[in-house]
Amino acid sequence: MDEVKVFKVTSNPILRTERGTRQIMLDVIIGLVPALAVAVYMFGAKVVLLLAVSVVSCVFFEWAYRKLMKKNTTVGDLSAVVTAILLVCVLPSEAKWWMVVIGSFFSVVVVKQLYGGIGKNFLNPALAGRAFLTAAYAGYMTVWAVPAALAGSVDAATMATPLSYLYNGQAMPEYLNLTSIFLGARPGSIGEISTLALLVGGLWLIARKVISWRIPVSFIGSVAVLCLIFGHEGYGRLDWTLLNLCSGGLVLGAFFMATDYSTSPVTLRGQLVFGLGCGVLTVLIRYFGSYPEGVSYAILIMNCCTWGVDKLTRPRQFGISAEDVKAAKAAKKAAKAKAKEGAANG
Amino acid sequence: MPFKYYGGVHPDYAKTASKTPVRTISPPPVVVLPMIQQIGAPNRPVVKVGDTVKMGQLIGSNDAPVSAPVHASVSGKVIAVEPRRHMLGDMVMSVVIENDFQDTPCEDMQPLTAEQLKDPEAIIARIRAAGVVGMGGAMFPTAFKIQGARGKVDTVIINGAECEPYLCGDHRTMLEHPEELLKGIELIRIAHGLDKCYYGIEKNKQDAIDLLNSLDPAKYGVEIVPEVVKYPQGAEKMQVKANTDREVKPGGLPSGVGCNVVSTYTAYTIYRACYEGIPSIERVVTVAGDCVPEAQNLLCRFGTPLEFIFKEAGADMSKVERICMGGPMMGICVADPTAGSVKGASGLLLFSKEMNRESETPTCIRCGNCIAHCPMKLEPMYMYMYVQKGDIKKMEEYHVMDCFECGSCSWGCPGRLPLTHTFKLGKAMINAKRAEEKARAEAAKINAEAAAGKEAKA
Incomplete structure (x- = not known):
């Protein structure tokens, strides 16, 4: 008999989807391109410099840490690049390049890799990096450059963000109207300024099935509803709500930060709860906090609750109806009561 | 109107063979027929080396209720009765027949008479004798399945979803033998003692749906149900849900909710066994x-x-x-x-x-795709974690036993985790643990009885 070739055996399914981690991360990067393009137009070449520094340092830190710890190299999955871009997105354009290096180290090594790398960290690396830099370099982190589109209207190097006007309940200057804010002609963090560009990127992510609609819709929706209900003196209810939606980092946070896989719930109901929690916390911080912007802290706080939300929102398995669950609960209660009775009698 | 169910995936269906007519291959010089081609008791060879066999002759059987006999698929001489490699990996007792290329038919099995074709007992006996098993891949003896469900179920569903990518055999059978297929389905319906049955077909086979509908399926007591194109539409539990809106209980069988599911090619094989007297060969x-x-x-x-x-x-x-x-x-x-x-x-x-997209370093990125895809509404990501830890209690809490290994979770996993495979292991671990506990309980009972006996004696 001829020599017989023995073939490879793997478990089912024999085939898998083409879309691996790398493709998903690439989609996220593509989704961020519109926002980055607006940022480069508004703040100039320094955005490109910060991006370059961030990408190089994030990738380097991830590679070096895993090399040192003798773990497999993971830079190919592009998650470090996504973290790098998101970190730049939440920094003001006036941030220094060395701050980006320090922030990258904190994000990638401390927040992500020390917990085991991709999928294991419980805080959003980019937001944790921003929180760290805000604590360490508050001065640099609260200076807002005038975007190119407003250079003619504002006769200064820096200016206040629309959110700080809202926070203080002041009327906004004429050049900061809803349209300009929506399009991105406003000061703010590098990636957050253009609501339009972020919506385009966010819809791209949903269309590509990278994220589901649940977190963004429940996050933005809950902020909108709460703002509509509570309003603010001196603002029309609708104006106040729309300004709140477009002025801060809400849209960036809802589409690109709160949906971070590692740090958000995996159950479908859990994602709705998570978005709702982020929205409520954002509004609470904006109304009552000592800081005008609440999105990043709201997300970081909800990140800490992710595990618990997952446990509390487990799906009901196939074949179990709502009545079955009720019956099981009743049976458990009856058994408990019986045991108590037995204990009392015995 | 088919009912909806949660989850599922849309792999590339790649059904390029759907337009290609079935072609009979040239007869092989030698056939290797394993004595296990069914779930249940293995067959014993009833022929020996040197025997001349005819096509369709019985060559292996077992009287156990859960079993299905094997028949010679060619005519010729038995050249070996020995363990040979089974497709699924084990060495299994097999009968090897050298083909004489005559295809001399065996006269043992005759077509059923018109009366017998109306008699459930006769139909089931023929299904058993013809060695018909679940041709969808489960290979469960069909006669036992129907016998067990008779009188208990009110609905029979014929599975024409063919939701697995690439496969087109059922689709071609619908197109090339629609009348025979409907007659086979009618036999299954009669065997169950029912007046009506459903035939669920995925909508990507619209030509087959139209053709079958043009042949007046109601005449055979069949209702064609066009189903959503989604994997795993052809899973038994999904078929029951889609056709009747009933959900099979965890750990239960479709018969638990009054349903029985039989696959398309099984129905065609039953037609041939009953109307033509040709066993499953x-x-x-x-x-x-x-x-x-x-x-x-x-x-x-x-x-x-x-x-x-x-x-x-x-x-x-x-x-x-x-x-x-x-x-x-x-x-x-x-x-x-x-x-x-x-x-x-x-x-x-x-x-x-x-x-091959398997990875050397599978990594969960918590994307949640597995949870969105699981038709059993389980949480594969967490199940995977607990199976890896070997935590039996948590595995049960997360319903690892409910997984029917459809592969949707692994298919959609960007981190390339071996999810489905891990649940197979997890199920084996739980079964082993349950068997151990049962044995311990039995041992304790035996020892207690023995101790009580001693005491009584003393």
Whole structure:
């Protein structure tokens, strides 16, 4: 008999989807391109410099840490690049390049890799990096450059963000109207300024099935509803709500930060709860906090609750109806009561 | 109107063979017929080396209720009765027949009479005698399945979803033998003692749906139900849900909610056994994959060595990395191409290295796709974690036993986790633990009885 070739055996399914981690991360990067393009137009070449520094340092830190710890190299999955871009997105354009290096180290090594790398960290690396830099370099982190589109209207190097006007309940200057804010002609963090560009990127992510609609819709929706209900003196209810939606980092946070896989719930109901929690916390911080912007802290706080939300929102398995669950609960209660009775009698 | 269910995936269906008519392959010089081609008791060979056998002659049987006999798929001489490699990997007692290329038919099995065709007992006896098993891939003895469900179920569903990518055998059978198929379904319905049954077909086979509807299926007591195109539409539990809106209880069978599901090719095989008196000796096998120049549907006798079928299909075996029996989602890899094909092999797929997306370093990124895809509404991501930890209590809490291994979670996993495989292991661990506990309880009972006996004596 001829020599017989023995073939490879793997478990089912024999085939898998083409879309691996790398493709998903690439989609996220593509989704961020519109926002980055607006940022480069508004703040100039320094955005490109910060991006370059961030990408190089994030990738380097991830590679070096895993090399040192003798773990497999993971830079190919592009998650470090996504973290790098998101970190730049939440920094003001006036941030220094060395701050980006320090922030990258904190994000990638401390927040992500020390917990085991991709999928294991419980805080959003980019937001944790921003929180760290805000604590360490508050001065640099609260200076807002005038975007190119407003250079003619504002006769200064820096200016206040629309959110700080809202926070203080002041009327906004004429050049900061809803349209300009929506399009991105406003000061703010590098990636957050253009609501339009972020919506385009966010819809791209949903269309590509990278994220589901649940977190963004429940996050933005809950902020909108709460703002509509509570309003603010001196603002029309609708104006106040729309300004709140477009002025801060809400849209960036809802589409690109709160949906971070590692740090958000995996159950479908859990994602709705998570978005709702982020929205409520954002509004609470904006109304009552000592800081005008609440999105990043709201997300970081909800990140800490992710595990618990997952446990509390487990799906009901196939074949179990709502009545079955009720019956099981009743049976458990009856058994408990019986045991108590037995204990009392015995 | 089909009912909806949660989850599922949309893999590339790649049903390029759906337009290719079934072609009968040239008869193989030798067939290797394993005595296990069913779930249940293995058959014992009833022929010996040197015997001359006719096509369709009984060569292996077992009287156990859960079993199905094996018949010679060619006429010729028995040249060996010995353990041979089974498609699924084990060495299994097999009968090897040298083909005399005469196809001398065996007269033992005659078509049923018109009266018998109306008699459930006669139909079930014939299904048993003809060695019919679940041709969708489960290979569960059909006679036992129908016998067990008779009187208990109010609905019979014929499964025409064919939701596995690549496979087109059922689709072609619908197109090429619609009348026979409907008659076979009618027999199944009569065997169950029911007036009506459903035939669920995925909407991507619209031509077949139209053709069957044009033949007045109501005449046979059949209602065609066009179903959503989604994997795993063809899973038993999904078929029951889609057709009746009933959900099979965890750990239960479709008969627990009054349903029985029989696959398309099983119905056709039953038609041939009852109307033509031909036992289960051949089936349509879709041969496809990136190592086959053109996907095709080949009518193959059981026991045909796989390498013979591949040669017939013109496959480039030097490129092949994996051979898959069945569809790519629930199919099983075959290591040895000299094995003979068996009743459950609805497809033989040849894939090169490019189609292998397994990873050396699978990493969960918590994307939640597995949870969104699981038709049983489980949480594969957490189940995986607990199986890896070996935490039996948590595995049960997360319903690992409910997984029916459809592969949707692994298919959609960007981190390439071996989810489905891990749950197979987890189920084995839970079963082992349960068996141990049962044995312990029994031992404790025996010892207690013995101690009580001693005391009584004293």
